[in-house]
Structure formats: structure tokens, C-alpha cells
Amino acid sequence: MPAVFTLFGMNVVHDTVKLPSSLPRPTSYKEYVKFMSNQLYSPKAITPALQQDKLDVQCQVRARIPTMEGGEMHLFLYKNNKDTKEHMAIVYGDDIRSSSLDKTWENETIMNRVVRGAYYGRLEEIITDETQYTQLNAKQWARLAQQQAIAKEAWRPVSEAPLVRIHSECFTGETVHSARCDCGEQLDEAMRLMQQAGRGVIVYLRQEGRGIGLLEKLKAYNLQDLGHDTVAANLLLDHPADGRTYDIANDILKDLGLSEVRLLTNNPDKIEQLEAFGDIKVVDRKSMVPQSWSSSPPLSHTPQSTPKKELDRYLAVKVTKMRHMLDLPTSILPQ
Numbered sequence: 001m002p003a004v005f006t007l008f009g010m011n012v013v014h015d016t017v018k019l020p021s022s023l024p025r026p027t028s029y030k031e032y033v034k035f036m037s038n039q040l041y042s043p044k045a046i047t048p049a050l051q052q053d054k055l056d057v058q059c060q061v062r063a064r065i066p067t068m069e070g071g072e073m074h075l076f077l078y079k080n081n082k083d084t085k086e087h088m089a090i091v092y093g094d095d096i097r098s099s100s101l102d103k104t105w106e107n108e109t110i111m112n113r114v115v116r117g118a119y120y121g122r123l124e125e126i127i128t129d130e131t132q133y134t135q136l137n138a139k140q141w142a143r144l145a146q147q148q149a150i151a152k153e154a155w156r157p158v159s160e161a162p163l164v165r166i167h168s169e170c171f172t173g174e175t176v177h178s179a180r181c182d183c184g185e186q187l188d189e190a191m192r193l194m195q196q197a198g199r200g201v202i203v204y205l206r207q208e209g210r211g212i213g214l215l216e217k218l219k220a221y222n223l224q225d226l227g228h229d230t231v232a233a234n235l236l237l238d239h240p241a242d243g244r245t246y247d248i249a250n251d252i253l254k255d256l257g258l259s260e261v262r263l264l265t266n267n268p269d270k271i272e273q274l275e276a277f278g279d280i281k282v283v284d285r286k287s288m289v290p291q292s293w294s295s296s297p298p299l300s301h302t303p304q305s306t307p308k309k310e311l312d313r314y315l316a317v318k319v320t321k322m323r324h325m326l327d328l329p330t331s332i333l334p335q
């Protein structure tokens, strides 16, 4: 029989993971943790959608990420029934929570919630050398339960429109610091602004290459080296100039309890699509002015020797062909 007791208004349940009878019961804390983490990705949780199915977007796990700059954020990982990508939300501020993650599962223990990140506040270290691979003792369970009850009580929901960025993945710009685009710089700047404000959400969509994928984007780069611009290169490869949709981003923002946002973007398509879904109002827009086009001093992470010509060309095409809301600097205006 599982031991259930109530502490500070919460049910503390020992060892009540409901297992199909075919599976062996976890006999140790280690097995239990392993079992729980496998459960997160159970195929039952999200099933592939048929064309007519309603979009289903659910947060599967959340974890705290301290950053090199000294701040920290939480990463929320989402699964959905439209594609197989792991889209994410990078969240600053403890008041922003996911309703799909926070749902209580049947017979869920506090440890289940901790493993999938549905805990409140900050976790305290309660594991000692002796308990590394064994069951938590009653005192440790009680401490965890007490800490969770207090943190849950202290939580208050989002009260004002936070800074939000909907950002599409760019391996070249973000990971290998390509100077063909401003993607890495935009991500860094959004993180810096949200860190400074203490709250905000970056919806990080796995839409590499404006949705065409890395393979096709690299082909497009070769065409760009022949002189085609970023739009023409896509079209020559039989891709739309930009085929991205933001329905998953919309559902992620809804799941995070946001109805009003201050959007960091130059791209009118993101605003128009988001508002068309009717769930989220863009109450303010903040431009993402490229560092090399701004009059403010360069950020420490922006190298002074950035090959400006290629970046200028990419940015100018976004303004002239993709309706991006940015002022072209006089230095690159056509003569």
C-alpha cells in the first residue's frame, strides 16, 4: 500500500507510480527517476496529427539554466502534433508558467513533478552522498513537500505584457557566428533585454532557414555567393521566400498564460499572423536594430571586424523585399 499523508495542504505520496502490470516496479530511487523521465516522452502523451486534427502543443519538461553572464532562465521544451520538432520557450521570470506542464497527472508524486520541472520556486539540494541512489527518507520528502507548498503559495501569475521574441533557429548565425545574417546578434540582444527587465519569453522555433532547413539554406548560400539575394536564392530552389507560420508560437504563448505581449521584431508577418489567431494582442513592438546599423556603442559580444558588406546586403533585402520595418542607413541607400 502506498503511504499517503497530508502536509501543508499537499498530498505527499510515497511510491505510487502507476505502472502497467507488464513493467517491473522500480525498486530503487535511481530506477524510479529513470522510469519517470522515460514517461515524459511516452507516445501516449502526443499522437501524430491527421490533417484535420486540432493543433495540440504541450510542454513536456522545464529546467533552470544559469548563464555565463550571471543571470538565469528556464527552458520549456514543447512537443506538438503538427511536426516532430522540439520547439522551446526561453523564459525569464518565475511568474511565467506553463498550464500544460502544471497540470496534475493522476497519482503524481512531488518527485514526478520535480523531474518534469513542474515545481514551484527554486529547488533546494536535499540529496546527500548516502541517498544518491536510494529512496528519499521521510525527512527529505517532508522538506521537499514543505518547500513546494510554500513556493506555490507565494506564486503570482503574470500581471503585465512581457517582452516577447518569436525567434527562428539559425545554426549558422547562432552557433558558428556567421556574418551573413543578424540572427545570433538578435538572439543575444533579446536575451540581454529580458535579463535586464527580469522577465520575458523567447519562443525558439526550430524553423531553420526560414523553414526550409539547414540543407536547403546552405544551398541557398552557394547561390548567394554567385550574386543572388536571399529571396531569389530561395525561389530558385523552389522554396517560398518565407513559408513560416506561427501557430505553434501562438499556442506556446497561450500555454504560458500570455494574452498581451511587447514583441521584439522588425518582421510585420510575425505581428500580423499572431494577431490574426485572435488570442494574443501585440500591445507594443520594439525594433531589433542591427548593431552595425545603430548609433549606440557596440556590445561586447559583437566583433569589430564583422564583414559588414554581406550583412548589410542581407539586411537591406529584408527591408526592400520582405517589408521589414527598419530604416536603411544612408551609407547603403541606393545612389
Ligand SMILES: Nc1nc2c(ncn2[C@@H]2O[C@H](COP(=O)(O)OP(=O)(O)OP(=O)(O)O)[C@@H](O)[C@H]2O)c(=O)[nH]1
Pocket (backbone or CB within 6 Å): 166, 167, 168, 169, 170, 171, 180, 181, 183, 186, 207, 208, 209, 210, 211, 212, 217, 220, 230, 234, 264, 265, 266, 267, 270, 288, 318, 324
Ligand atoms: N533561407 C534562408 N534563411 C535564412 C538566411 N539567413 C538567415 N536565415 C534564416 O532566417 C531566419 C531568421 O528568423 P528570425 O530570427 O525569426 O528573424 P526575422 O524573420 O528576420 O524577423 P525579426 O528578426 O523578428 O525581425 C532563421 O531561421 C535563419 O536560419 C538566408 O539567407 N536564407
